[in-house]
Amino acid sequence: MSRKLRSVLAAGAVTALAALSLAVAVSTAGAAGTPTATFTKVSEWGSGFEGRYTIVNGGTTTLSTWQVSFTLPAGTTISSHWDATRSGSGQQVVFGNVGWNGNVAPGASVTFGFIGVGSGSPTGCLLNGQPCAGGTQPSPSASSPRPPSPSASPSRPPSPSASPSRPPSPSPSASPNPGTPVAANGQLRVCGRQLCNKNGKAIQLRGMSTHGIQWYASCATAASLSVLASEWQADVLRISMYIQEGGYETDPRRYTDMVHNYIELATARGMYAIVDWHMLDPGDPNYNLARAKTFFTEIAQRHANKVNVLYEIANEPSGVNWATIKSYADQLIPVIRAQDAEAVVLVGTPDWSSLGVSGSGGGVSTIAANPVATGNVMYVFHFYAASHGDAYYNTFAQAIDTLPMFVTEFGTQEYTGDGPNNFTMSQRYLDLMAAKKVSWTNWNFSDDFRSGAVFTSGTCSAGAFSGTSRLKPAGAWVRDRIRTPDDF
Structure with missing residues (x-):
């Protein structure tokens, strides 16, 4: 608007905005000293939602690669994704790092996201074969087998202003x-x-x-x-x-x-x-x-x-x-x-x-x-x-x-x-x-x-x-x- 809204404070709208962007976490905080992956529903609408995983390296050594796998409930699918590769079959989904976000230093974090169709949330999350909440897997037979590694992805351009080439993997x-x-x-x-x-x-x-x-x-x-x-x-x-x-x-x-x-x-x-x-x-x-x-x-x-x-x-x-x-x-x-x-x-x-x-x-x-x-x-x-x-x-x-x-x-x-x-x-x-x-x-x-x-x-x-x-x-x-x- 032209010069017409310099300082609007709409309390009701701000409250509604906060409600819209309320994150619904479905993974608990991880055990100290281990990498974790936490799922959040960034927003929801009648037929779907935007989901985001945040991977935090709580360990003492750099992660050189990461892979997050989980199961979607029946009736929920993924229509598009970003900042990760995707593989798997049926309701079993596997996301892996792309070239530019595989290294996660101690204390650092990376995110990837997707658009879900349906209302369900992921379950059985594993980060590099271990529980996403942190700690170690109690038994190799207690979870789905680790899926094969996703295919490599071209590197992300070095900076927004310096890249003449189109990024390799926009969301479909x-x-x-x-x-x-x-x-x-x-x-x-x-x-x-x-x-x-x-x-x-x-x-x-x-x-x-x-x-x-x-x-x-x-x-x-x-x-x-x-x-x-x-x-x-x-x-x-x-x-x-x-x-x-x-x-x-x-x-x-x-x-x-x-x-x-x-x-x-x-x-x-x-x-x-x-x-x-x-x-x-x-x-x-x-x-x-x-x-x-x-x-x-x-x-x-x-x-x-x-x-x-x-x-x-x-x-x-x-x-x-x-x-x-x-x-x-x-x-x-x-x-x-x-x-x-x-x-x-x-x-x-x-x-x-x-x-x-x-x-x-x-x-x-x-x-x-x-x-x-x-x-x-x-x-x-x-x-x-x-x-x-x-x-x-x-x-x-x-x-x-x-x-x-x-x-x-x-x-x-x-x-x-x-x-x-x-x-x-x-x-x-x-x-x-x-x-x-x-x-x-x-x-x-x-x-x-x-x-x-x-x-x-x-x-x-x-x-x-x-x-x-x-x-x-x-x-x-x-x-x-x-x-x-x-x-x-």
């Missing part, structure tokens, strides 16, 4: 559900000034942005996203992860895992997922460049085999000119491309992604004269119709005829995300975007008290997402427009 992705936007369109790409599908046809995606996931995770759940996909018929979900404002910088691991989860939830529902690096204050994206390289390397590596992920690398730059933003993009995009060579990247524009209209950071002609030095890139515009009238509209119309544009955030209200709705001006913008096939996501899919949130207060805690009875006027308006038949 299930085929998209038939009849969904992703199934219809597949891998997107930029063709000329438009977003095109796998068949080279220019398309428009329509959908919603979450609010900040540090505050409103209870509004973006498996249940609510099923409603968004099926009842609202949304094509795309924008996952809004703030960097400051109590977000990513406070706990990078937690928020990275949350984004992984939201990508999987969107994928399972056949929607595209925009990973929104929601930098806001400070407005210079270079302030967070190192963090962005770390984050996008992991996100892109894990999801490289998916065709539905887009990367928005700078939400709303401010106080800097286009040359500064471009310098940031030119450094970060190669990091993403090293992992995911085909995904579309979205780049914010000067003065809160207003194409310079809200300040003096440079306009359409400045960007066109010095574009980002790579292909498959689109430029971002944000508007709030009750505040952003003809000057913004006319600049945006000029941009559409000059640059590949994507509106990743708009509201029918004032730029604060609150106040009266201007549906007439909003419809002018939407008519222009429909005619020119410019994709958009609306701010925001939450029950925040402001008029720009689609749900009335208390909707998310009640889980009452279906239907229209809990929608604010802006929510009902945008829902109807998302439901407009697609032209794929």
